[in-house]
Every structure is written in C-alpha cells, then in structure tokens.
Amino acid sequence: MSTRGIQAIRGMNDVLPDQIYLWEFFEQVVRDSMGAYGYRNIRMPIVEQTDLFVRSIGAVTDIVEKEMYSFLDHLNGDSLTLRPEGTASCVRAVLEHNLLYAGPQRLYYSGPMFRHERPQKGRYRQFHQVGVEALGYAGPDIDAELIIMCSELWRRLGISDVRLEIGTLGSTASRAVHRHRLIEYLERHLGKLDDDASRRLHSNPLRILDSKNPEMSEIIDGAPRLLDDLDEDSLAHFEGLQKILRNQGIDFEINPRLVRGLDYYNRTVFEWITGRLGAQGTICAGGRYDGLVEQIGGGKGSAAPACGFAMGIERVLALMAESGINIPGPVPDAYVVHQGEAADGFAWKTVRHLRERGLQAILHCGTGSFKAQMKKADASGARFAVIIGDEEVQAGEISIKPLREAAEQVRVALAEAADLLRGSGVTGS
Structure with a gap:
C-alpha cells in the first residue's frame, strides 16, 4: 500500500483556489458572449446510455473503441457511459423534450467530459468543454456565426495567437463518391499502411487521413481530395461560408485534409489552432452535423440541420497563461x-x-x-x-x-x- 495516501485518479485534476480565478473569469466571459449572441444555457447529465455515443460518434472510432468509460448498471444491466463529448447528449435532450417544436434552438453548455487516454499536457481523462449547438439552421450563415463568435471570444479573453482552419466533408452522397476513390487509392498502397489504417480501410477510410503516424504522411499527402468530389450544393455552402467570413474580416486557411474525429460531421468543419501548446494545439473545433438529429431520433421525419463546436477549457486556459494573462483573486475589504x-x-x-x-x-x-x-x-x-x-x-x-x-x-x-x-x-x- 502506498504511504502517500489516496490521490486523484491519473489524468483527473483538482482545480485549486489560487487557480480558480482564471476559470471563473473565463466562465463569465463565455456567459456574456453567449448571451450577446442569443444562446441559452442547457445542462445535461454526465452519464448516458452507451448506445447514444455508439450511434452518434461511430462504432469504428478511437473514442468508442478505446476511450469511453463504460460500465454496467448493477441494478438493471444497462450499459452506461460517462459522456466523452457533449453534442450527442445535447441533441438527445433536445429531442427528448421536443425543443425543436418551438423553433430553431441556439444552445450552449459546459462541464466535464471523460475519455480514457494516456494523460499528457492538454489531454486529460477528465477534461472540461464549452459546447455550442445551433439546431434547425441549414445555411452557411449559422456556420459563420459560430466561427465569428469564437473570434470575438478570443478577443474578450485576450488571446491573439490562434489561426482558423476550415474545410468541408460534403454531403453523404459526395462522401460516398470520395470514399470509393479513397479506398481504391489506399488499396494500391496496402504494403505501406500501418495496422490502424489497414483496420479502417473499409470501415472508416476517411479517418485514415487524420493519422498522426509520420510514416503515413506521404500516402496521406497523395490521397484524393474530398474537395474535388463535392456536389454542387455542398460546394455552394462552402463558398457561402467563405464569403461571409471574408466580409466580416475573419482570416482563415482552407485545409482539404481536415477530418473531425466524430462520424456525425458533414459539410463545414473547422478548427482553431495555436502553435504555443505543442502537440495539443487545437483549442476549439466543430462543424455541421445535419444527420445527427435523425440518427439519434431513430427514424425519418425527425431530421433537422445543425452546427456546433466544442472548446477545450484546460487548453484555452493554458494558452491564456502562456500569453501572460493573469487574473488576480478578489481582495477582502x-x-x-x-x-x-x-x-x-x-x-x-x-x-x-x-x-x-x-x-x-x-x-x-x-x-x-x-x-x-x-x-x-x-x-x-x-x-x-x-x-x-x-x-x-x-x-x-x-x-x-x-x-x-x-x-x-x-x-x-x-x-x-x-x-x-x-x-x-x-x-x-
């Protein structure tokens, strides 16, 4: 038995009183920003049915296959999971409580998420996110609003060293065309695929493009681009987003290889990235998920377009600290x-x-x-x-x-x- 006594679980950290003032400052700025854009707060439980995440995130993803904290409820045998992300929970709550009957919804939430990963700086087993979801909006204007909201939030927080990358995953039909071309290309390089890529070749080939294995970089660089397989509507949506961002003075780079780690994304995807946090440089990421409402709702007729993003609080606070931003605590009178x-x-x-x-x-x-x-x-x-x-x-x-x-x-x-x-x-x- 250790002589050090009981300690926090590795990768799950205490936030001490001297650290809390930066958290509270961040949370207040977020509340003010969300209110300014008309987004309302929603709070969901941290435990959900495991099937919610398998159905929404995708069975052949790192999160579902390796990272979820799942367990059996000893009372009824249900498989339950500590939420690894918030979008699926938010959509489940919207559907369960029929919020879309009142019209489109602008919502945000914050709280802990859980993934069983190897802990390192900026990547924890219990981490905190702010999530923002706009449900019932089909056009690129809401995509742009979310990105502009982030840009304004960085300004309010005093963060400047970030860049925006945008991309598009197209529609289901255009992804099917691209998937076929991508599999054909990868099959010609079978001998160079690592074990993870070989396993995903026919189940989720798009995720291969997100590989961090440097030995895969040459193959990934030569792969077909999804941008070249976009259908007319997806291309128009992407061009509409770019037009709004340019008109609003938002700088961005188009990344044709931008692939999110969750299967529910379609069309717009984006990431805010910094070079000041090492390997964990993505502080905010999101995109459009037009099929998720129907997917979770369990049938046709419940579809609703939607877009959102999630922001890693620990990473944002680390960037603020790296930038020299210090929030002193209150002084007693x-x-x-x-x-x-x-x-x-x-x-x-x-x-x-x-x-x-x-x-x-x-x-x-x-x-x-x-x-x-x-x-x-x-x-x-x-x-x-x-x-x-x-x-x-x-x-x-x-x-x-x-x-x-x-x-x-x-x-x-x-x-x-x-x-x-x-x-x-x-x-x-």
Whole structure:
C-alpha cells in the first residue's frame, strides 16, 4: 500500500483556489458572449446510455473503441457511459423534450467530459468543454456565426495567437463518391499502411487521413481530395461560408485534409489552432452535423440541420497563461480581529453589517492574541483590519487600521464603517 495516501485518479485534476480565478473569469466571459449572441444555457447529465455515443460518434472510432468509460448498471444491466463529448447528449435532450417544436434552438453548455487516454499536457481523462449547438439552421450563415463568435471570444479573453482552419466533408452522397476513390487509392498502397489504417480501410477510410503516424504522411499527402468530389450544393455552402467570413474580416486557411474525429460531421468543419501548446494545439473545433438529429431520433421525419463546436477549457486556459494573462483573486475589504466574550458578539454583528452592504469581511475564528490575529489579517490580503476589543464594545464603535497604505488607525461608529471601508482609504482623525 502506498504511504502517500489516496490521490486523484491519473489524468483527473483538482482545480485549486489560487487557480480558480482564471476559470471563473473565463466562465463569465463565455456567459456574456453567449448571451450577446442569443444562446441559452442547457445542462445535461454526465452519464448516458452507451448506445447514444455508439450511434452518434461511430462504432469504428478511437473514442468508442478505446476511450469511453463504460460500465454496467448493477441494478438493471444497462450499459452506461460517462459522456466523452457533449453534442450527442445535447441533441438527445433536445429531442427528448421536443425543443425543436418551438423553433430553431441556439444552445450552449459546459462541464466535464471523460475519455480514457494516456494523460499528457492538454489531454486529460477528465477534461472540461464549452459546447455550442445551433439546431434547425441549414445555411452557411449559422456556420459563420459560430466561427465569428469564437473570434470575438478570443478577443474578450485576450488571446491573439490562434489561426482558423476550415474545410468541408460534403454531403453523404459526395462522401460516398470520395470514399470509393479513397479506398481504391489506399488499396494500391496496402504494403505501406500501418495496422490502424489497414483496420479502417473499409470501415472508416476517411479517418485514415487524420493519422498522426509520420510514416503515413506521404500516402496521406497523395490521397484524393474530398474537395474535388463535392456536389454542387455542398460546394455552394462552402463558398457561402467563405464569403461571409471574408466580409466580416475573419482570416482563415482552407485545409482539404481536415477530418473531425466524430462520424456525425458533414459539410463545414473547422478548427482553431495555436502553435504555443505543442502537440495539443487545437483549442476549439466543430462543424455541421445535419444527420445527427435523425440518427439519434431513430427514424425519418425527425431530421433537422445543425452546427456546433466544442472548446477545450484546460487548453484555452493554458494558452491564456502562456500569453501572460493573469487574473488576480478578489481582495477582502476587512479582516475582523476581536478578543473577549463581549467583543466576540460585537464582531459577529460587525461582519454581518459589512457583508449586507456588499463588502467582503473575514471574521477571525479560533483563539489568538491581538498580535497573532493581526498577522493573520495581514496574510489574508485584506485592505483593512477591523479591531474590536473591550474599549470598542463599550463605545459601540470599531477601530479600522489600514494594512496596505500609510494611514492612521481610526475609530468610528459601526454605521459609518461601510462607507469608510469602501472609500479610497482612512486618513485619520
């Protein structure tokens, strides 16, 4: 048995108090940005039926084959899975609660996702995402809106070192044409395919183009391009997206090899990438998934066009930190030190009075001399120490000592304390 005690599961990390302020800043900026674009928050459970992800993500994908945390419910034998991504859960919730009957939906969510991967910087077994989904919109304008929303979010967060890559997977029909040509090409290079590519040759050949094996790069570079097999409608959609982005001043690169790791994507796909995080450079990715609503709904007639993206929170925060963005925590207004039974009661009254007026007041708990308590007050970072002893109780007043500036300690009535502490400082009397 380890002598170190119980520790967090590898790849599942604690977020400590000194780290949380950057998270909270990010979350507030996201809420403000989503609200500005008319997106509403939705929250789904972290455990779903395993079949939801097999049906939506695709059985022959790394996520389903290798990475999902699945288990049997011991009460009824159902196969359940900790969600590895959020889109399928969001679409399931939209269908289950008939939200599309009220019209198209602009939704967003955030929370933990789970994948059993080898932990490394920027890739964890429990990681957090912001997901944004626009359901019921068919045109390239909503694709552009999501991309522009991301661009605006980077500006609000102070992030500049990112680039946008866009591509298209076309329609089901154009992918079928491309799939046939791609398999024919790869079959001519069977001897050079690695084990993973050989296994996927006939089940999911498009995923071979996403291989990170450097020995496969020459074969991938010479493969047919899906852009050359686009049908007329898919090409028009892609050109419409590019036109809007150019008109809105959004720089982008077309990546003909851009393939998402989830089978439900069609037409538009995009990624926001940085060069400052090493191998885990994609901080946000998404695209269109027009067939997923029908696929999860279980039958024809439930189809609805849709588009969305997911943003890796840990990666975005790592990029912010790498860019020198630091969010300091809140500074307490007052630390209340007190000694004696009567002073204890007056101290409780004092902190309540100050908090009701919007001030942050820390009450010293436990024992300790005034000197020891003042050390605690200084270490807390508070701007002022509020001192309550027998003299203050008898006079119905409190003493206020500035801790961060050179100024005199003063004694004031409790009714005057909030305005004084909220001001620029104490000048003495």
